[in-house]
Amino acid sequence: xxxxxxxxxxxxxxxxxxxxxxxxxxxxxxxxxxxxxxxxxxxxxxxxxxxxxxxxxxxxxxxxxxxxxxxxxxxxxxxxxxxxxxxxxxxxxxxxxxxxxxxxxxxxxxxxxxxxxxxxxxxxxxxxxxxxxxxxxxxxxxxxxxxxxxx
Numbered sequence: 001x002x003x004x005x006x007x008x009x010x011x012x013x014x015x016x017x018x019x020x021x022x023x024x025x026x027x028x029x030x031x032x033x034x035x036x037x038x039x040x041x042x043x044x045x046x047x048x049x050x051x052x053x054x055x056x057x058x059x060x061x062x063x064x065x066x067x068x069x070x071x072x073x074x075x076x077x078x079x080x081x082x083x084x085x086x087x088x089x090x091x092x093x094x095x096x097x098x099x100x101x102x103x104x105x106x107x108x109x110x111x112x113x114x115x116x117x118x119x120x121x122x123x124x125x126x127x128x129x130x131x132x133x134x135x136x137x138x139x140x141x142x143x144x145x146x147x148x149x150x151x
Contacts, residue, residue, distance in 0.1 A: 004084065009036065011129070070126035076119070076121035
C-alpha cells in the first residue's frame with residue numbers, strides 16, 4: 001500500500017498546524033518547514049478547509065489553524081478523503097480484462113487487507129501523531145511559545 005503525495009502532504013500539514021495551537025500559520029511556513037513547494041500545498045489546504053479540519057483567514061493577519069481539536073481528527077478519515085482510490089491492483093478498479101475474475105480470490109484478500117489497513121489508521125487521531133511534540137517541533141524549527149509572526 002502506498003499513499004499518494006497528496007495524502008502525505010495532507011497529514012504533514014495537519015501535523016504542522018497542530019504543533020502551533022492558537023497560532024495562524026501560512027502555507028509558506030509549512031512549505032519552508034518541510035522543504036516542499038507551496039504550490040503543492042494550496043490544494044491540500046483547500047481540501048482540509050472544505051472537510052472542516054482547518055479554518056483559513058485571508059488578509060494581512062491571515063493564515064490557517066485547526067478548526068477542531070487534534071483529538072477529533074481521525075487519521076483514517078483523513079486518508080480516506082485524501083486518496084483518489086484504493087484500487088491496489090488494477091482488477092479492483094474496473095475488473096475488465098481479467099480472465100479469472102469469476103473465480104479470483106485475490107480481490108477478496110486485497111479488500112480485506114485494505115480494510116485492516118484503514119482500521120488501524122482509524123485508531124489514531126492527529127493528537128496521536130503529535131505525541132512527540134518537542135522532537136517534532138525541533139525538527140520543524142518551531143520554538144515553544146513562538147510568537148505569531150502574522151499578528
